[in-house]
Amino acid sequence: MLSYRMHLEAAGIIGGLNIYAEKTRAFGERDLAEGLLLVTHAAQALAASHLRGGAHNLERALASNRDIGTAIGVLMAPHKLGREQAFDLLRIASQNTNRKLNEVARDVIDTGTIDVTPGHRS
Template identity: 60%
Template sequence: MDEQYSEMGLDPGVEYLRDVAEGFAQLGRRVEDEGGHDPFQAITSVACERVQGAVGASITTLRYGEFLTVAATDERVRRADAIQFELGSGPCLDAIVTSTMYSPCDLRTDDRWPAYGRRVADELGLHSMLSYRMLLPSTGTVAGLNLYAEAQGAFTERDTMIGLLLATHGALVATAAFYDRHVQNLERALRSNRGIGTAMGVLMANHKVTEDQAFDLLRITSQNTNRKIVDLAHEVVQTGALDVTPHQRPLVAVSPPDSLTSRPLP
């Protein structure tokens, strides 16, 4: 790759940095396009596209002592992860547990994971891997990024470094996305609590009841009318009144059992 850049009159170092920058930008766009709902899936797809030789990528998490594949580019790599979970051995698991990067060039002959290497090579045709630990300190989760290749020794030193940078940057992007989602949930809860508090104030003023009694009015009405307290609170704030009319559920016609319809009339 560096020789190609030299023949083109380009500085390999500059092109390398440009590749990394483009990868970061692509990851940011992908996460934004998905609305931040699944940053892990965006990371796997971008990593697979940016690292030459990779035919698939996955992200595995360790939480409460259980490994789980939370994102994968295809079912083959998902199965490759599952074999590791089944055996309790593999580059992905070790990368997460020991916080070390692993880059086996020939899984079939690698004596660190003999059972896994033979199975993933024979059953899935995968012979090379890159596995990185992803630090997600604010989510309570430890994760690992895995890249799979069919060829032996498929990943160059350049590929390894690009994968490492994407794993590091991807962890930051994922953490930010999860933090934003948490903030949005808190904001929605705060707005709901404010609405309920305002509705309680209206009921206390209109009916001369205590704070606890005002909340009980909302709670009991919610149960009797099959409506959410938040919706009732919004209505009270808008109208000044609490509608206690039950919401009727649609009637469903029920046919009598055959034992009754077939019984002769007296």
């Protein structure tokens, strides 16, 4: 058996590559080098995939944050609310309707209104 550790500490991933053979002493120097090459490429592919996933999550969070900020602004002006009060309304509506905060925010942006009635879904 050949066993290689994948060095992905920065991504918080522990990984390894194991190669098995049916007979003893099946692997030579060339096999060791090829295994090292394989595990290096695999580690790079996993790290790239992890980074792409992180970037995608950050993009979604940024878009959601923009929607929430816009909805806060929509609520502040006509109702003479402060930022924290407008956010609290969004949070309460989210909890009362069992919907994600960014969903409630998008509804506020689209309609200009908010419903904090428990159990109500727009």
